[in-house]
Amino acid sequence: MGNVNKPHFDVHPSVVYQLGESLISDAVQALIELVKNCYDADATYAKITINTGDNQKVPGAIYRAHNGQIVVEDDGFGMDEETIKSGWLLISNRSKLALKQSKETTPGGRTPLGDKGLGRLGVQRLGENLDVFTKTKDGPTYHLAFSWLDFATAPSLKDVDIHFERTSHLNKPGTKVVISNLHEIETWRGQQSLKKLEQELSRMISPYKQIRDFMVYVEVDGKSLELIEITDRVRDLASIRYTLKFDGKEFTVFGRARLDFFRPDRPSDAEEFALLAESDDGQRFFEFLKSYKLGQSYNLVRSSSKKWFVEFGYKRRFEDLDKLEPNPKNPKELANPGPFYGEIDSFDLGATSYRQQSVFDTLNEYRRHIKQLSEIRVYRDGFEIRVGRDWLKLGAQWTSARSYYGLKPDNTLGFIALTARDNMDLEETTDREGFKDTPYYRNFYALLQDFRKFTEKAQELFRRAWSDFKKKRNEEIARLDSRKDVEDISRTIKKGLAEAASHHRSLETFRARLEVSFQKSKTVMNKLSVATQVTPALKSQVEEAFASLEPLIKDAKEVIPRIEGYLHELGTLKGMGQVLEDRVDSLRQQVDDMYETVALGLTAEALSHEVFNIADALAKRAKSAQTRLRNKGISDRTVLAFIEYVHSAVMTLRKQISFLSPSLRYVREKRNDIVLEDFLMELEAFYRDRLQKNNISIRIITKNRSLMIRMNRGKMSQIIDNFVLNSEYWLKEDLKHERIKAGEIIFEIDSPFIRIWDNGRGIDPSVEQTLFEPFISMKGRGQGRGLGLFIVKQLLDSEGCHIGVVPERNKSKRLYKFQMDLRGAINE
Incomplete structure (x- = not known):
C-alpha cells in the first residue's frame, strides 16, 4: 500500500510541447521527417498536399482546416492498434533503432531511417491539430486525433485528450496524416516562398534517381511543385x-x-x-x-x-x-x-x-x-x-x-x-x-x-x-635539343641576329649597283623609244647596258639563296624565342614554388638564434635563482627540483639548436671529413631520449667501419634528420594502432652505400613513382609539406651522390628500403 504513494519522477505534458518545438530546426525539415516515416513504412511514394485556405476538410477529420492544412499520405504497411499505442503514443519508443541494431529490416527490406522515436514530435512544428488515419493490409482503419495545445494545459500526460476510434475513411493500406491550423503559413504562400520550398525539397529528397527508390509528390493550393531532377x-x-x-x-x-x-x-x-x-x-x-x-x-x-x-x-x-x-x-x-x-x-x-x-x-x-x-x-x-x-x-x-x-x-x-x-x-x-x-x-x-x-x-x-x-x-x-639550357638558347639567338648586319651590307651594295644599271638601262630605253633606226652608237649603248646587268644577275643568284637561308634561320630563331619564353616561365614557376620553402628556412634560422638567446637568458636566471636560494639557506626540495628541471630543459634546448643551426647554414660552411659510423652513432645518441619515449630505437649495422666522406656536417645532418623524422612519424602511427610492438630505424653502412629502413608498413604504393618529387606526402593535412625526400635528393645531387629505393618488398608487400650512393663524396 505504501508503494502507491511513493515519490517518483513524472513529465509534465508541456515538456512534450517544448520538445516538438526544439527538436526540428524548421518547418521544411519537419515535413521531411513525416516523409521519412512514409519511407520506413515501405511506401513507394509520399504525397504532400498543402492548402493555405480555411475551407478544406478531410473526410472524417475532427479538426477543420482553420488557417491552412497539410496532408501527408502514403501506401505503406500502416499501423495496427498495438503499434499506435506502443509507437505513436509512447514517446521516444526506439523500436526502429532496435531493428537497425539487430541488422533486421522492414517487411519491404528497408532499414529504417528514424532511430530516436522523437521524429513524430516534430509535427508540432507544423501546426496545432493532428488527425491520423491508418490501415494495415488485413486490419481495420483507425483514426487518431489530438491537439498539441492540450499538452500545454493538461495537468498530466494521461489527461491529454486523445480521440481514437475505428473508421471507414481509409479503404486501402497506408497512412494519412492531417495537420491543421498551421503555425508558419507564410512558408507555404507566395511565388517566392513556393520557389524556395521547391528548391529545399529538391535538395532534401535526392534528385539523383540512382540513389532513390521512393517518389515524393507535392501540391500547394492546387499547383504541383516540380522537384528538380539531375538528369x-x-x-x-x-x-x-x-x-x-x-x-x-x-x-x-x-x-x-x-x-x-x-x-x-x-x-x-x-x-x-x-x-x-x-x-x-x-x-x-x-x-x-x-x-x-x-x-x-x-x-x-x-x-x-x-x-x-x-x-x-x-x-x-x-x-x-x-x-x-x-x-x-x-x-x-x-x-x-x-x-x-x-x-x-x-x-x-x-x-x-x-x-x-x-x-x-x-x-x-x-x-x-x-x-x-x-x-x-x-x-x-x-x-x-x-x-x-x-x-x-x-x-x-x-x-x-x-x-x-x-x-x-x-x-x-x-x-x-x-x-x-x-x-x-x-x-x-x-x-x-x-x-x-x-x-x-x-x-x-x-x-x-x-x-x-x-x-x-x-x-x-x-x-x-x-x-x-x-x-x-x-x-x-624550333628543332632545338631539349638538353640546351636558357644560356645556350640565348647565345644561339644572339649569334643569329648578329649576322643580320653582314647581310644588310651585302644587300645595300647590291642595291646600289642595281640602281646604277637600272638608270643606264632606262636611258637606253628612252633613246630606243624615239629612234627611227638603231645606229651603231645606240647599238653599242644597248650592249653596254646588257653587259652591266649580266654580273648583277650572277650576283643575285648567289645573294638571294643566301638571304632566303638567313630568313629561314630567322624563322627558327622566332621558334627559339618562344621556347626561351617558355623556359623562363618554367623557371619563374619553380622559383615561386620554392619561395615558400626558402622563406620557411630563413624564418627557422632566425628563430633558432632567437631561441638560443632566450635559452641562454633562462639558464642565467635559473642559475641566479639557485645561488640566491643557497645564500639564504632555503632548501625547498620542490623549488630546487624545478630549477634542476629548468637546467635540464635548457641544456636539451641548446643541444637541439646546436644541431639545427649548422643544417640551416650548410651553404656557407666548408666541407668536413666525416667517419660515417661515428657520425651516425653521435646522431643516434642525440635522438635516443626523444625516440625512446615513443618506444622507438635506432640500430646501426656496420659492414665497413672505415667509410669516410667529405661533406658539410650540417648538410649530412639534414639528410639523416629527414629519414629519422619520416620513420618516426609513421612508426608512431603503427604503434598507435598496435600494428607493431616496438619501432626500429635501421642504418646499414656498406661502402659506398648507406641503406635506411624501418619495421613499419613501408612506402604507400600510390607514391612509389613520385617519392622524390616536390610536394608529395601521404601525411595528414598540416603534418608535412612533402619536401623531405625532394630536399634529400637535391642535397645529395649537389655532392655528386645519389639516392634510390631498393627493389625489395617487406611482409606488407611494399617497398621500404632506401639506398644512398655516396661515391661522389668518398674521401679517397
Whole structure:
C-alpha cells in the first residue's frame, strides 16, 4: 500500500510541447521527417498536399482546416492498434533503432531511417491539430486525433485528450496524416516562398534517381511543385567525373576527364589547342601525359568510351590513411564509418563549353542551372543530411596557389550515398542539422579529404601537362635539343641576329649597283623609244647596258639563296624565342614554388638564434635563482627540483639548436671529413631520449667501419634528420594502432652505400613513382609539406651522390628500403 504513494519522477505534458518545438530546426525539415516515416513504412511514394485556405476538410477529420492544412499520405504497411499505442503514443519508443541494431529490416527490406522515436514530435512544428488515419493490409482503419495545445494545459500526460476510434475513411493500406491550423503559413504562400520550398525539397529528397527508390509528390493550393531532377543529359556535360567507393576496407577513386577539360580559356590558346591536341583526337598529348611519373602512379589510361578522353584513379586501404581515430568501443580497431558510394561532377562554365552542348538555350541559363545545383550533398537512403554548402572546404583549397586547379564549389555537384543499414555509426544530430562529431564521422571525413587531395594533384597535373606539352612541341618545331639550357638558347639567338648586319651590307651594295644599271638601262630605253633606226652608237649603248646587268644577275643568284637561308634561320630563331619564353616561365614557376620553402628556412634560422638567446637568458636566471636560494639557506626540495628541471630543459634546448643551426647554414660552411659510423652513432645518441619515449630505437649495422666522406656536417645532418623524422612519424602511427610492438630505424653502412629502413608498413604504393618529387606526402593535412625526400635528393645531387629505393618488398608487400650512393663524396 505504501508503494502507491511513493515519490517518483513524472513529465509534465508541456515538456512534450517544448520538445516538438526544439527538436526540428524548421518547418521544411519537419515535413521531411513525416516523409521519412512514409519511407520506413515501405511506401513507394509520399504525397504532400498543402492548402493555405480555411475551407478544406478531410473526410472524417475532427479538426477543420482553420488557417491552412497539410496532408501527408502514403501506401505503406500502416499501423495496427498495438503499434499506435506502443509507437505513436509512447514517446521516444526506439523500436526502429532496435531493428537497425539487430541488422533486421522492414517487411519491404528497408532499414529504417528514424532511430530516436522523437521524429513524430516534430509535427508540432507544423501546426496545432493532428488527425491520423491508418490501415494495415488485413486490419481495420483507425483514426487518431489530438491537439498539441492540450499538452500545454493538461495537468498530466494521461489527461491529454486523445480521440481514437475505428473508421471507414481509409479503404486501402497506408497512412494519412492531417495537420491543421498551421503555425508558419507564410512558408507555404507566395511565388517566392513556393520557389524556395521547391528548391529545399529538391535538395532534401535526392534528385539523383540512382540513389532513390521512393517518389515524393507535392501540391500547394492546387499547383504541383516540380522537384528538380539531375538528369543524365545534364551530368553528361561535365568535363570531369569522379566515382568514389568505400567497401569498408579499401577506398577506390575512379576519375574520367574529357579532352575539353584540358582546353585553355583564352581564344588564342584554344586555337593552338585545336591544332596540337584535337587534330589527332589527343593521341600525342595522351602519350605525353603517360610519360609523367605522377600519371603512372594514377594508373592513367586512354578511355574506351567516346565520351571521355582519359581514365585514372587510385586505391588505398582504410588502415593506410593517416591520423585515423580508434573505435571507441574497441581501441585496437579503427572507427570504421561503413561502406558508402559517391559520384561527383565538375563543369566548365566557359562560353566554349556552352557552345558545345544542346541542353540549354543560353549561356546564362546554363551557368545559373549548374550553380543552383552545385554542392556535394550527403544522402542516407535518398534523404539529405544537412552538412553545409561547402563542408568539404573546396572553396578554401581553391584560394591557395597550388590548389587553383582543384574542384571549385560553384561548378561542382554530386552526392555521397549512405544507408541506414551500413552507416549506422554515422549518427545525425537530434535536430537533423548534420552529423554528430564522433570518431566515425571524423574518419569518414578523412576519407573524403583524401579524395579532395587527390583531385587537387590530378587536376593540377592535367592542367600543367598541357602547358608542358605545348612547350615541348615548340621545341620540336624550333628543332632545338631539349638538353640546351636558357644560356645556350640565348647565345644561339644572339649569334643569329648578329649576322643580320653582314647581310644588310651585302644587300645595300647590291642595291646600289642595281640602281646604277637600272638608270643606264632606262636611258637606253628612252633613246630606243624615239629612234627611227638603231645606229651603231645606240647599238653599242644597248650592249653596254646588257653587259652591266649580266654580273648583277650572277650576283643575285648567289645573294638571294643566301638571304632566303638567313630568313629561314630567322624563322627558327622566332621558334627559339618562344621556347626561351617558355623556359623562363618554367623557371619563374619553380622559383615561386620554392619561395615558400626558402622563406620557411630563413624564418627557422632566425628563430633558432632567437631561441638560443632566450635559452641562454633562462639558464642565467635559473642559475641566479639557485645561488640566491643557497645564500639564504632555503632548501625547498620542490623549488630546487624545478630549477634542476629548468637546467635540464635548457641544456636539451641548446643541444637541439646546436644541431639545427649548422643544417640551416650548410651553404656557407666548408666541407668536413666525416667517419660515417661515428657520425651516425653521435646522431643516434642525440635522438635516443626523444625516440625512446615513443618506444622507438635506432640500430646501426656496420659492414665497413672505415667509410669516410667529405661533406658539410650540417648538410649530412639534414639528410639523416629527414629519414629519422619520416620513420618516426609513421612508426608512431603503427604503434598507435598496435600494428607493431616496438619501432626500429635501421642504418646499414656498406661502402659506398648507406641503406635506411624501418619495421613499419613501408612506402604507400600510390607514391612509389613520385617519392622524390616536390610536394608529395601521404601525411595528414598540416603534418608535412612533402619536401623531405625532394630536399634529400637535391642535397645529395649537389655532392655528386645519389639516392634510390631498393627493389625489395617487406611482409606488407611494399617497398621500404632506401639506398644512398655516396661515391661522389668518398674521401679517397
